[in-house]
Amino acid sequence: MRARFLFGLLLPFPLIFTGCGGSSQPTIITTTSMVADATKRIAGPHWKVECLMGPGVDPHKYQPSASDLGKLSNAKLVLFSGLHLEGKMVDVLEKPAKGRKAVAVTRGLADSDLRAAEPGETIHDPHVWFDVRLWKKCVAVIADELCELDPEHAAEFRANVEAYSKELDDLHGEILEKAAKLPKDKRILVTSHDAFGYFAAAYGFEVHGLQGVSTATESGTQDVESLARVIGEKRVPALFTETSVPSKGLEKVLSTVKEKYKLDVRLIAGDDALYSDALGESGSSGATYIGMVRHNIDAIVKALSQ
Ligand SMILES: [Zn+2]
Numbered sequence: 001m002r003a004r005f006l007f008g009l010l011l012p013f014p015l016i017f018t019g020c021g022g023s024s025q026p027t028i029i030t031t032t033s034m035v036a037d038a039t040k041r042i043a044g045p046h047w048k049v050e051c052l053m054g055p056g057v058d059p060h061k062y063q064p065s066a067s068d069l070g071k072l073s074n075a076k077l078v079l080f081s082g083l084h085l086e087g088k089m090v091d092v093l094e095k096p097a098k099g100r101k102a103v104a105v106t107r108g109l110a111d112s113d114l115r116a117a118e119p120g121e122t123i124h125d126p127h128v129w130f131d132v133r134l135w136k137k138c139v140a141v142i143a144d145e146l147c148e149l150d151p152e153h154a155a156e157f158r159a160n161v162e163a164y165s166k167e168l169d170d171l172h173g174e175i176l177e178k179a180a181k182l183p184k185d186k187r188i189l190v191t192s193h194d195a196f197g198y199f200a201a202a203y204g205f206e207v208h209g210l211q212g213v214s215t216a217t218e219s220g221t222q223d224v225e226s227l228a229r230v231i232g233e234k235r236v237p238a239l240f241t242e243t244s245v246p247s248k249g250l251e252k253v254l255s256t257v258k259e260k261y262k263l264d265v266r267l268i269a270g271d272d273a274l275y276s277d278a279l280g281e282s283g284s285s286g287a288t289y290i291g292m293v294r295h296n297i298d299a300i301v302k303a304l305s306q
Contacts, residue, residue, distance in 0.1 A: 029075040031086050033279035034129050037289045038139045042160045046153050055281045058244045060087050060215045078102040083126035105138040115197050117213045125213045130199035132172040178297045179203040186304045188236050192245040195276035210249045219249045227253050232261030238303040241269040242276040272299040
């Protein structure tokens with residue numbers, strides 16, 4: 001009886017001090033791990049950044065859990081990628097909530113920066129982070145939001161974004177240099193879904209995805225056949241799986257190419273699979289945005305130069 005009374009009496013105190021997130025630090029909620037990584041770089045120790053979608057999670061298909069919905073309505077700031085990347089969360093993210101601001105980090109991109117999802121379509125391809133110059137603009141939006149949210153630390157946020165932007169400039173130069181090692185006719189990137197259109201435009205590649213810009217649309221036999229034909233005709237040596245997309249579709253393409261075109265094509269998977277819509281586990285080469293982009297270009301150059 002007494003124990004229960006004490007338990008009932010003591011329980012509210014830690015809750016008061018730690019808040020519902022279990023931490024005394026104020027929290028910013030992000031959807032993808034790329035947005036989380038950039039936000040952490042700018043916020044430094046002042047804000048806890050919590051990411052809803054972990055390593056290997058596909059944002060196109062992600063359905064928010066009940067706990068996510070709670071976090072989204074309690075947060076002061078929610079940062080998401082936008083351009084319908086988070087296809088099943090659009091309503092939740094765009095619904096106004098009292099005391100909360102939700103911002104698409106791609107908000108600052110001009111129409112001229114954006115690619116159409118399909119030729120002639122008005123829907124945009126959301127995978128802007130693969131042109132490092134565009135991601136730098138998104139990072140600037142994150143910095144502006146943090147300064148508005150927490151003006152007391154604005155000078156620090158400004159210094160952080162300036163330093164990080166320099167790293168991104170260097171990264172852009174590094175990818176251009178590494179891509180240039182591949183002869184032009186070898187720069188053909190075949191992946192599970194069309195996540196690399198901005199990468200292709202920025203760094204001089206031709207890309208073919210089995211699925212479109214969203215993994216929500218499954219590929220059919222015709223998609224497999226037509227992609228196999230492109231690979232057969234162009235004699236593409238390698239197909240790349242992605243860490244956040246199942247590889248079964250590309251496996252079908254692979255067997256079709258081998259059977260119909262007698263071409264020895266390799267399926268790049270495991271440690272050399274590309275990071276497309278999610279970062280990797282902590283400790284992996286794709287644990288940060290810069291690591292992800294560097295991992296991808298290294299894996300691409302390695303496989304296509306063979
Ligand atoms: Zn995608």
